Amino acid sequence: MVSPASDVMLLVNGELRVARVEPRRTLLGVLREELALTGAKSVCEMGDCGACTVDLDGQPVYSCLILAVECDGHRIRTVEGLARAGGDGAETLDPVQQAFVECDALQCGFCTPGQIMSLRTLLDANTTPSDEEIRRAISGNLCRCGAYEHIVQAGHRAVELEAGR
Amino acid sequence: MTTTNWSDRSSFSVVGARRPRVDARQKVTGQSRDSSDVHPTGMLYARVLRSPFPHARIRSINASKASALPGVRGVIHHGNTPDIEWYKDGHVFEQVVRFVGDEVAAVAADTEDIAEDALRLIEVDYEPLPFAADLDAAMASDAPEVRPGGNFTEPEVYERGEPRAQLEQADVVIDGTYTTAAALHNALESHGGLASWEGDVLTLWDSTQAVFTVRAQVADALGLSLDRVRVVMDHMGGGFGAKQVAWKHSVLAALLSREAGRPVRLVLDRHAENLAAGNRNPTRQRVRLGARRDGTLIAIDVRIEAQVGAYEAGGESSDIAGAFQSVYRCDHVRTEQVGVFTNTGPAVAFRAPGHVEAAFALECSMDELARALQMDPVELRLKNYATRLQTADLPYSTPDSLRLCYERATEAFRPSEASPASGPSKRRGRGFAAHDWSGGGSPPAYAWIKLNPDGRVDLVTGTQDLGTGTRTGLAVIAAEELGLRVEDVHVHLGDTALGPYAPTSNGSKTLASVGPAVHSAARHVREQLLEEASSFVEERPDDLELSEGWIVKRGVPSDRVMSVADLTGRIAPKMLQGFGERGPNADGMAVRTFGAHFVELEVDTSTGQIDVLRVAASHDCGRILNPVTVESQVSGGIVQGLGYALMEERVLDPRAGVVLNANIEDYHVPTVADAPVVTHAHLDVPDPYANELGAKGIGEPPLVPTAPAIANAVYDALGARIRDLPITPARVLQALAERDEGADRPSGAAT
Numbered sequence: 001m002v003s004p005a006s007d008v009m010l011l012v013n014g015e016l017r018v019a020r021v022e023p024r025r026t027l028l029g030v031l032r033e034e035l036a037l038t039g040a041k042s043v044c045e046m047g048d049c050g051a052c053t054v055d056l057d058g059q060p061v062y063s064c065l066i067l068a069v070e071c072d073g074h075r076i077r078t079v080e081g082l083a084r085a086g087g088d089g090a091e092t093l094d095p096v097q098q099a100f101v102e103c104d105a106l107q108c109g110f111c112t113p114g115q116i117m118s119l120r121t122l123l124d125a126n127t128t129p130s131d132e133e134i135r136r137a138i139s140g141n142l143c144r145c146g147a148y149e150h151i152v153q154a155g156h157r158a159v160e161l162e163a164g165r
Numbered sequence: 166m167t168t169t170n171w172s173d174r175s176s177f178s179v180v181g182a183r184r185p186r187v188d189a190r191q192k193v194t195g196q197s198r199d200s201s202d203v204h205p206t207g208m209l210y211a212r213v214l215r216s217p218f219p220h221a222r223i224r225s226i227n228a229s230k231a232s233a234l235p236g237v238r239g240v241i242h243h244g245n246t247p248d249i250e251w252y253k254d255g256h257v258f259e260q261v262v263r264f265v266g267d268e269v270a271a272v273a274a275d276t277e278d279i280a281e282d283a284l285r286l287i288e289v290d291y292e293p294l295p296f297a298a299d300l301d302a303a304m305a306s307d308a309p310e311v312r313p314g315g316n317f318t319e320p321e322v323y324e325r326g327e328p329r330a331q332l333e334q335a336d337v338v339i340d341g342t343y344t345t346a347a348a349l350h351n352a353l354e355s356h357g358g359l360a361s362w363e364g365d366v367l368t369l370w371d372s373t374q375a376v377f378t379v380r381a382q383v384a385d386a387l388g389l390s391l392d393r394v395r396v397v398m399d400h401m402g403g404g405f406g407a408k409q410v411a412w413k414h415s416v417l418a419a420l421l422s423r424e425a426g427r428p429v430r431l432v433l434d435r436h437a438e439n440l441a442a443g444n445r446n447p448t449r450q451r452v453r454l455g456a457r458r459d460g461t462l463i464a465i466d467v468r469i470e471a472q473v474g475a476y477e478a479g480g481e482s483s484d485i486a487g488a489f490q491s492v493y494r495c496d497h498v499r500t501e502q503v504g505v506f507t508n509t510g511p512a513v514a515f516r517a518p519g520h521v522e523a524a525f526a527l528e529c530s531m532d533e534l535a536r537a538l539q540m541d542p543v544e545l546r547l548k549n550y551a552t553r554l555q556t557a558d559l560p561y562s563t564p565d566s567l568r569l570c571y572e573r574a575t576e577a578f579r580p581s582e583a584s585p586a587s588g589p590s591k592r593r594g595r596g597f598a599a600h601d602w603s604g605g606g607s608p609p610a611y612a613w614i615k616l617n618p619d620g621r622v623d624l625v626t627g628t629q630d631l632g633t634g635t636r637t638g639l640a641v642i643a644a645e646e647l648g649l650r651v652e653d654v655h656v657h658l659g660d661t662a663l664g665p666y667a668p669t670s671n672g673s674k675t676l677a678s679v680g681p682a683v684h685s686a687a688r689h690v691r692e693q694l695l696e697e698a699s700s701f702v703e704e705r706p707d708d709l710e711l712s713e714g715w716i717v718k719r720g721v722p723s724d725r726v727m728s729v730a731d732l733t734g735r736i737a738p739k740m741l742q743g744f745g746e747r748g749p750n751a752d753g754m755a756v757r758t759f760g761a762h763f764v765e766l767e768v769d770t771s772t773g774q775i776d777v778l779r780v781a782a783s784h785d786c787g788r789i790l791n792p793v794t795v796e797s798q799v800s801g802g803i804v805q806g807l808g809y810a811l812m813e814e815r816v817l818d819p820r821a822g823v824v825l826n827a828n829i830e831d832y833h834v835p836t837v838a839d840a841p842v843v844t845h846a847h848l849d850v851p852d853p854y855a856n857e858l859g860a861k862g863i864g865e866p867p868l869v870p871t872a873p874a875i876a877n878a879v880y881d882a883l884g885a886r887i888r889d890l891p892i893t894p895a896r897v898l899q900a901l902a903e904r905d906e907g908a909d910r911p912s913g914a915a916t
Contacts, residue, residue, distance in 0.1 A: 024278060033277075038202035039195020041402065043353045044435045048829045051353055079195035097193040101185045104793045107801055108632025109192030110353040110402025116193060135837050142829065144353050144403050145632055146804025147797060148840035 008072040012037070013081025021068045028052045028063035031078060039079035039113040043142075050141030053114035054078050060121040062140075079113035082120065095161035096120050096154070105154035107145035115141045119155050123162060131156070170684070170857045171788065178713070180645050183793045186637040187651065188400070188630070197400040200358040200372040201432045208359070209238050211421050211431035212280035213414070214270040214287050215441065216262035219508035219822025220296035220309070223260055223269065223289060230286040231272060236279035238425035240287070241417065242270035249386045249416060252476035252511065254312070257386070257416055261294070263311060263475035264509050265823050266440025268413050273421040273429045296508040298822040300449060300472055303507045311475060311506040318473065318504035323490060325555070326497030328455075331464035335455030339533045343452065343526035345890045346814035347472065348445040349438075349832055350515055354402025356442045357432030360418035367419055368395045373411070374404040374629050375669035380661045382411035387419060398659035404631045405805075406514035407443035409671045410480040439827035443513030444815060446483050446504075447472040450526040454533075455497075460540050462549045464497040465489050467526070473504040474511040481514040481671050488523035491757075492567075492601050493531075494551045508822050514671060516802070517865035520602055521809065521872065525890060528598035528873030532880065542597045542877070543571055551601075554755035562605075562756045562854035566785035569848055570761040571599060577846035578763035578781035590771040594882025596764045598873035604786065604862030605756030605855040606677025610747040611665035614643060614686040616694065618737035620714065620730025622647065622654045624686075627664035628679045633864050634794035638676050639683045641790045642858065646687035647694075648711030649729070673758065673862025676790070678747055681856040686745025693741045694729065701735070702726045751854040760784040760866045762803070764841075764874040768882045770901060773894030777807055777841040777875060787861035788851035799867040800843045806871025808835045814891050 005020045012035060019034040026045075031037045031054070041051040045064045052063040055077035082094035093101065096119050106112040115138055122129055122137040129137070134155035143151065171180075191197040228240040243258035251257045262269060270287050274280035295309035302308060303316045310316065332338055358371035367389065373379050376396040384394045401408070418431035433442055448471045455464035469485045486500035515521070535542040550571070552564035574597070586593045612626040624643050630636045640654040647654075658664060667679045695706040698716045702709075709726065710719045716732065718724040733741070750756070763781040768774070782799050789795050812833040816825045826832040851859025872890060880886050885900040 022278060029277070032202075033204070036204065037195070038198070038204075041199075041353065042201070042432075043355070043402075044829050046435075046828060046830060049353065079193075083194050091194070093190070093193065100193045101189040104185060104189070104797050106186075106189065106192050106632075107634075107797055108353070108401060108403040109188075109197055110199065110632075112192050113195045138837050142353070142834055142836060144351055144405075144805075144834060145797075146801030146835065146840065148804060148835075148837040149800045149843060150797060152837065152840075 006069065008068050010071055011075045013077055019068065023067065023069055025068045026064050027066040027068050027071050030068040031063060037078050037080050041110050041113065048142070050118065051111050051114045053117040053141065055117055055121050058121065058124060060118045079116055082116070094120065095165065096123065096158040098161055099154040099157035103150045103154040103157055105147055105150040107147050111141055111143045115143065115151055119158060123158060127162065129159065171859055172851055172853050177645060178648070179641050179651055180790050182791070184651065184791055186634050186794060187640050187656065188636050199354055199400050199402055200370045200398055201354055203359045203370045205361060205428045208428045208430055209273040209275060209425055210277040210280050211271055211273045211418055211429050212277070212284050213268055213417065213437060214284045215437060216265060216267040216269055218262065218291055218293050219265050219298055220294040221262050221291040222294060223262065224292055225290045226270060227288040228270060231283040234279065234283050234286060236275040237272060237283045238275070238427065239273040239421045240270060240283065241420055241424070246420065251386065251413060252478055255476045257413055266437060266510055267475070268441070271417040271421060273425050296822050298508050298817055299819050300447065300470055300505055300507070302819060303505050311508055316506045320501055320503040321486065322501045323486060324499045328464040328466045328497040328499040331497040332453055332455040332466060335463055336458040337456050337534065337537050339454040339530050339537060341452055341530055341533060341888055343450045343529065343888045345448045345522045345525055347447045348515060348809050348813045349815050350405045350407040350443060351439065351829055351832065351834055352403030352405055352407065355433040355435060355438035356408060356412050357414050358418065359428055359430045360415065360422040361428035362423055366393050366395065368397065369415055369419065370397045371415055372401045372408060373398050374408045374631055374671060375410065376627060376629065376659055376661050377666055378409065378669055379411040379415060383415050383419065386416050395662040398629055401631055405516045406481070406518060406671060409514060409669050410478055412442060435829060436827045439832060440824055441510045443478060444474070444510060445515035445518070445521070446512035448485060448522045450485065452526050452530045454530050456534055456538065458538065460538055460545050460548045462493050462495045465493070465495050466499045469500070469502040471502065471504050472507050472509070472512065474507060474509045476511040478511040478513045481518050483512065483514065484519040485523045488520050488527055488600065490556050491554060492527065492551060493549045494555070509817065516805065517602055517869050520600065520869050524598060524600050524869045525873045525876065528870065529876050529888065532596070532877040533886065543575055546571055546599060557755060559753060559755040562754045563785060563850065563852050566759040566848060567599060567601065570759050570783040570785055573783035573846040573848065574761040574763045574781050577783065577844045586767055590769055592768050592770055592882040594766055594768065594878040594880065596874045596876065596878030596881055597761070598870040598877060599761035600866065600869040601757045601759050602673065602866050602869060604673035604677060604758035604866065605750065605852070606674040606747070606862070607750050608747040610667045610678040610682045612679065612682040612686040612745045613665055614690050614743040616690055616733055616741040618733050620653070620728065620733045622649065623657060624654055624683060625657045625664045626667050626679055626682065627661060628658050628667035628675055629670045630658060631670055633675065633798065634791065635670070635675050637794060638680060638790050642680050642683045643687045646684055647691055649714055673864040673866065675862065677856055677861050680858050680860055682745045682747045684745065684858060686743035689745060690741050690743030694732065697736055697741070698727065698732055701732065754854045756852060756855045756861065758784070758786055758861050758866050760870055762870040762874040764878045766875060766878045766882065768879060768897060773897035775811055775879065775892065775897065779842040779844065781844040781846060782867060783846040783848065784863060784866050785848045785850065786863035786866070787855050788859035789847065789849045790860060795847060795863050796845050798863045799845060802867025803843055803871050804835050804840050806868040807839060807841065807875065809890065810872035810875040811891050812893070
């Protein structure tokens with residue numbers, strides 16, 4: 001049952017991190033349990049809900065469906081890596097994060113990191129997405145509180161904020 | 166009558182303003198710590214072995230191989246654990262398991278994977294027993310006993326007047342049987358948390374709506390005094406009612422942690438969550454309404470069967486009968502509700518428990534009555550809505566609210582704005598439904614305010630924020646009363662050791678129960694603050710007030726005497742503290758919340774697919790502290806109600822007793838593609854009898870009228886009545902086939 005563990009090197013939020021993992025360990029498991037990055041949430045463990053969405057080499061992925069060993073040497077960005085430290089020590093939110101705050105695009109907040117990462121990767125690839133493209137980007141992110149209306153608004157607001165930067 | 170402090174005020178500085186929630190920043194940065202995120206040094210992971218049989222006697226359990234697996238730190242089961250009572254008339258580990266998913270054993274290990282491996286090494290010898298997994302099977306005359314003592318709870322019968330006699334004299338009688346499915350809460354954060362002992366003190370981080378209830382239940386189960394159990398919940402990924410009682414995971418984690426001498430995390434996986442952590446009870450409701458030709462409702466008679474599952478989990482009861490007794494003015498009402506035990510996971514409250522199920526049957530029946538009378542559905546309701554609580558013979562504190570909700574929802578919907586269907590196979594329909602619910606709150610609830618030397622506030626109370634916006638609402642109340650900015654108030658909640666008692670977050674009552682306690686604590690601080698200030702500035706306290714962080718001359722906000730921070734700094738380390746409690750409710754008055762939805766949808770008659778296009782929603786939740794979070798609650802409730810109406814159903818194979826969709830792949834919840842456009846038309850009228858804030862709850866109401874409004878719109882579109890939830894494409898196609906078949910037959914079938 002237990003297979004030998006191996007070291008994986010992950011470039012997480014710009015930092016090189018090394019973790020010793022069994023082959024069956026998912027990227028989500030390593031982020032949450034080994035690297036203390038608990039923004040990505042474990043909900044369904046089968047790629048249905050999107051709460052574990054992270055950015056892998058510029059693509060949004062369900063980190064519960066990817067083995068950590070597959071990510072050796074790859075670049076990963078999580079919700080914890082979006083805000084930028086400002087000169088005065090205060091963090092400046094990413095435009096997508098800022099838009100979620102302004103539009104109240106969250107209730108319990110459990111799906112929020114995944115929603116934000118889906119929209120962040122969309123905006124990285126497409127600075128002027130249509131309403132349809134925004135909706136499609138989060139179509140794999142469930143929100144049980146039903147905040148969808150505000151999440152879509154936040155997608156549009158993020159586009160505005162990004163354009164104004 | 167309570168004269169409300171806030172009802173006398175003409176203006177507010179922060180109440181009523183649109184603002185982001187106070188914890189939004191933590192949530193968008195991934196920094197809010199949910200109970201399932203807590204990860205202390207040395208933590209072990211626990212997993213639970215669950216029964217694969219719907220009903221079986223455990224002959225023996227052999228866990229020796231599991232215990233011997235390297236990395237396993239503890240295995241507990243019926244054979245090695247003292248009997249601990251759980252549920253009503255049940256135990257943490259039963260020798261007879263009663264549903265697929267019932268707890269058999271639990272393991273703690275160094276990693277999740279080892280714990281999972283260990284479960285497979287536990288050998289259990291089961292003797293399968295006959296079972297009954299649905300209403301029909303459990304109610305059959307030769308049904309196997311789900312529990313010792315039979316398959317039924319004591320029927321609850323309510324009667325006023327002579328409903329049966331009146332039904333015989335009615336000009337029109339509507340008689341329909343409605344069924345609703347088991348809906349699974351599927352809060353994204355499943356049930357679970359962490360147990361950790363320091364000596365004989367147990368700390369539980371739990372994803373719960375009720376830290377004090379969990380403390381009481383776990384202390385009782387383990388034979389500990391209340392001060393030896395501390396329950397903490399900082400943030401949580403939703404609850405929707407299912408987390409208002411303690412569940413077995415807390416006790417299992419505590420037992421394993423004590424055995425291993427290390428902290429233990431036990432978080433249910435999605436499969437277990439959907440088997441063994443609650444569900445909205447499936448129902449069958451036979452409704453009979455009698456009316457005069459002019460639309461006056463003269464009799465209501467309903468018999469309700471509700472599927473309880475294998476155990477009674479406690480918490481709020483599913484009062485399905487209540488809505489039939491209260492929404493409409495009617496002198497002749499009979500309701501009978503009986504719970505039916507089945508070999509399925511225990512049911513538990515789910516956002517407006519009972520009322521959601523009832524609203525579907527009642528409001529669809531009203532629609533049927535309107536059709537039979539050829540009356541407008543809103544007009545029929547205007548003729549019959551209640552203005553007093555008939556079960557207690559008390560007037561409603563806001564007797565016009567239900568009518569106003571009807572009117573505002575209709576106005577916001579703009580029924581005259583017709584848009585054509587989007588294709589030849591498409592049919593459009595509109596539907597209306599309304600409801601009442603609780604939400605006025607009650608004592609006891611307590612809050613504590615500490616004014617720091619820098620003039621900023623720590624607000625402490627033992628309540629919970631499920632994602633409803635409790636933190637934000639309480640911060641607004643304290644800031645308003647103390648003349649501070651909302652960001653000057655830091656809210657600490659969800660900790661039984663550090664915060665004073667606050668009730669379970671259910672019944673849409675948190676704001677209306679805890680809010681007044683915060684208000685009272687803030688007033689207590691304010692009095693002391695003005696008293697202190699008067700000694701510095703030689704003004705009488707009565708001549709001073711607080712405004713925008715300043716102590717000012719009463720009535721002259723521009724005449725600033727000194728800043729609050731200046732004063733608190735000068736008196737430091739002396740600290741001003743305020744203690745507040747929720748006062749009593751007004752006598753002789755029933756406080757309720759109300760709401761109405763108007764829905765437009767489109768049905769594709771070739772596929773049976775339903776697209777809900779728009780919803781106009783009007784709700785009475787008293788004074789609104791923050792319209793943003795109210796709109797979030799309303800839109801979210803509508804999305805959940807849409808799921809209940811169209812797609813959510815725990816599917817069970819009655820021959821095997823096995824749930825076929827215990828995940829969120831096959832159990833469908835709404836996605837962004839399903840969310841309709843919502844027009845908000847809330848009343849925002851302070852309820853002077855609810856409490857001194859005039860505020861009531863909005864957590865549950867938005868879900869209540871959604872499903873019947875959708876069902877009524879489906880009828881409007883198709884001319885076929887679907888009386889079973891969810892209204893799946895298959896049911897739509899079947900209803901169309903039956904409609905067309907009926908049209909081919911000679912008339913007479915309907916008499």
